[in-house]
Amino acid sequence: MTMAEVNSKRELNEIAEVLKVMGHPVRLRIMLKLAERCCCVGEIWDHLQLPQAVVSQHLKILKDRGVLESRREGARVCYLISDSMILDLVTTLDKQCCITEKLAA
Amino acid sequence: MTMAEVNSKRELNEIAEVLKVMGHPVRLRIMLKLAERCCCVGEIWDHLQLPQAVVSQHLKILKDRGVLESRREGARVCYLISDSMILDLVTTLDKQCCITEKLAA
C-alpha cells in the first residue's frame, strides 16, 4: 500500500468517525444548532430541553472527536464548529433533508 | 408536543440513524461504491478486499436500517441505494470531502 493510499484511507476513517459521532439524535441537534450560530452550554440545553449533564457529555464527545471547539467567555463556555468542511457538511445535510425547517414547522 | 413536532423529531432520529450506520469505514466504502452503481456482493468484497462474511454482515446492517435494498439476479444478489435522498446525501458527501477522488489518487 502506497503512502497516498494510507493517507486517503485515514481520511475516509476520519469522515466515518464524523458521521458516526453526528449519528445520534442529541448530537445531531447540537450540530444543527451550532451550524446556525455558536452557543454557550446553557443555551444548548435550554434549546434541547435536556439535563445539563447529558448535554455536557455529548459536547465533550463532539469536542474529543474534533468536530467542535470551545471558548471560555467569562463565566460561560461557547461551543462552535470550527472546521469549515464540517460546517459545510452539516449545512448541506440540513438543506438536503430539511431538518431544521421541519423542526420549526 | 404537537403531531408535527413528533413527526419531525422522528425524521431527525431517522437521519441520525442513517449517519450512524454510515459512520463505519467499511459501510461508508460500501455506500460510496453503490452510489456509483449497484453491485453484487462479490464485487463489493472484491473491491474492499475483505472476508465475505464481514461484507455480508455490514450489508445486512445497512439493509436492516433501510439505506440499502437487494435484488436477486440469478445466482447473485445485487445491492443498491434505492432512496434518492440517501443517494444524494452520499454523492454530496463524496463531492464535498473528495473521498472517492482521494482513494483513487
Place this chain on the structure above:
DNA sequence: AAACTATATATATATATTTTCATATACTAT
C-alpha cells in the same frame, strides 16, 4: 443429485456507547 459458486446467518467474545445520578471545578458577584 452432486459439486460448485454466491451469499447469509449463528455464535462467541471483545469492546464501545448510552444513560443516570452524584459530585467536582471554574468563574462571578457580594
Place this chain on the structure above:
DNA sequence: ATAGTATATGAAAATATATATATATAGTTT
C-alpha cells in the same frame, strides 16, 4: 471568603456494536 451560577467529570449499569470463525442456504452447472 462565601454564595451562586455555569459547566465538567466520574462511576455503574444497561445496551449496542464489532470481529472472527464456522456453518447454512440458495442457485447453477454438469
